[in-house]
Amino acid sequence: MVSRIAVLYNPASSGTSEDNIADLLKAIRKYGFHAEAFSLQQSPNDSLWQKETLLIVGGDGTLNTVVNTLLRKEHKTLPSLAVLPAGTANDFSAHLGEEKAYTLKQLLDSIAAQKTVKTDVGCVNGQFFLNVAGAGLLTDVSHSTSGNLKKKLGMLAYYLQAARNLPAYRSFSLELTTTTFQEKMEVYLFLVLNSKTAGGLRHLAPKASLSDGKLDILVVKKSGSIPGLATLFLKLLEGTHLHDPRTLYFQADKLEARAPDTLETVIDGEQGPSFPLSFSLLPGKLHFYYVRPS
Numbered sequence: 001m002v003s004r005i006a007v008l009y010n011p012a013s014s015g016t017s018e019d020n021i022a023d024l025l026k027a028i029r030k031y032g033f034h035a036e037a038f039s040l041q042q043s044p045n046d047s048l049w050q051k052e053t054l055l056i057v058g059g060d061g062t063l064n065t066v067v068n069t070l071l072r073k074e075h076k077t078l079p080s081l082a083v084l085p086a087g088t089a090n091d092f093s094a095h096l097g098e099e100k101a102y103t104l105k106q107l108l109d110s111i112a113a114q115k116t117v118k119t120d121v122g123c124v125n126g127q128f129f130l131n132v133a134g135a136g137l138l139t140d141v142s143h144s145t146s147g148n149l150k151k152k153l154g155m156l157a158y159y160l161q162a163a164r165n166l167p168a169y170r171s172f173s174l175e176l177t178t179t180t181f182q183e184k185m186e187v188y189l190f191l192v193l194n195s196k197t198a199g200g201l202r203h204l205a206p207k208a209s210l211s212d213g214k215l216d217i218l219v220v221k222k223s224g225s226i227p228g229l230a231t232l233f234l235k236l237l238e239g240t241h242l243h244d245p246r247t248l249y250f251q252a253d254k255l256e257a258r259a260p261d262t263l264e265t266v267i268d269g270e271q272g273p274s275f276p277l278s279f280s281l282l283p284g285k286l287h288f289y290y291v292r293p294s
Contacts, residue, residue, distance in 0.1 A: 002053050002111055005082075007037040008066055009057040013086045016057055024057065024084070024104070031108045040065060046073065053111060053289075054079045059087015060131055064268035067121065067286070068128050080116050082107055082289040092131045092268075094202065095195035095210060102291040110289045118284035119210045122194050125273040132198040133267045133279070134191035135259065136172060137220060137229075171222035175258040181250065188229065189220035192255065192279055203239025207251065213283040215255060219248040255279040 005028055009016050021037050028035040035055075038048055040062065048054075049070050056066050063083065070078065084107060085093040096117075122129045175184040191198060193205040193216040205216035220232065223246045235241040242249055257277040265272035 002033070002080075002114065004034045004051060005053045005055050005111070006048055006051045006079075007035055007055045007057060008040060008048075008062075009037060009086075010040045010059075010062040010065070012041075013058040013062055016086050020086075021057070027104055028055075028108065031105075031112075033108070033111075049073050049079070050075055050077070051079050053082060055082040055084060055107075055111075057084045057086050059085065060091050060268045061270045062087065063092055063130055064128075064270055067130055071121070071128050071282075071285070078286060080111075080114075080287045080289060082111055087269075091197040091199070092195060094197050095131075096288055097291045106291050107289065110291050115290055116287040117211060117290045119286045119288050120194055120213060121282040121285040122192065122215060123280045123282060124192070124267065124277050127267060127273060128282075129194070129267045131195050131268050132191055132193045133265065133272055133277075134189070134198075135263050135265045135272075135275075136187060137189040137233075172259055172263055174219070176217070176219070177256040178252040178254060181252070183248075185219070185248075186222040187219050188222055189218070190257065190259070191218040192216070192257075193218065201236055201239070204236065204241075205249070206239070206242065207249075210288075211284060212251075213281060214251040214253055215279060215281055217248075217250055217252060217255060221246045221248060252279075253281050 007021065007024060007028070009021055011017075025035050025037055054066070056063055066081075083093040083096060084104065119130070122133065124133050171186045171188050173184065174187045174190055176182065191204065193208055195210055196203060196205050196208045198204050204218055208216040220241075232241065232244060232246060235244055241247050255278075257275065257279070259275040261274045261276075263275060265274070265277065
């Protein structure tokens, strides 16, 4: 039975404040757990990462920071992880909640019942990711959207910024290699996903599962004009893009990707490593509490 919860939060996340965290601790303690809070900006000590349950408050970038710190500690026993979304897109938590928002009470019920799911962790050039890594169309939107706009409009701010950026997008040369596949192509978008969702787009990788031991690769090939690209962007929003001949979608457990080394990459909404990229997977490495909202 879980009795203690360590709350990890990022003060820079759009949905967190000292008052919010104080109220959160009160609610957790009222439920019956012992709880204490730790700011990620204060370099928590090593003993924190060995607690039985870590409740992470923040968005996908905060989750990425926690997971990379935790896995590099190389402890024999890893804590179970819970997520209280407080970012803008909250892609990973959307997958844990079957694409439905869940309440704190529902999350605490899940922790009390010890409802966890084994979760794969992606790795690219020595950096870990839970949700997505990629380059090209849409991947720079989180960096180019102002923080104030995110707080006011939420995901709509991302969509507006993406539409504004469309005329400036350029294709790039991409070479992909797996044990059974090799192709070089001109593309607008390259994503490697662990869940179905990225950038608030809920159905980018319909076959994705957090525990299938596979990475899901989505590529949008160069074809047509900017208006045609805008049409494809709408399909990405709607989740109907896989029927478009400009998309390539497959699964693999390992992948090598080559592109210009000046091309920016993104991992879980944060800046990623330079090309070439070498992807692998740690199957079932972490345990996350999941919620099935009614």
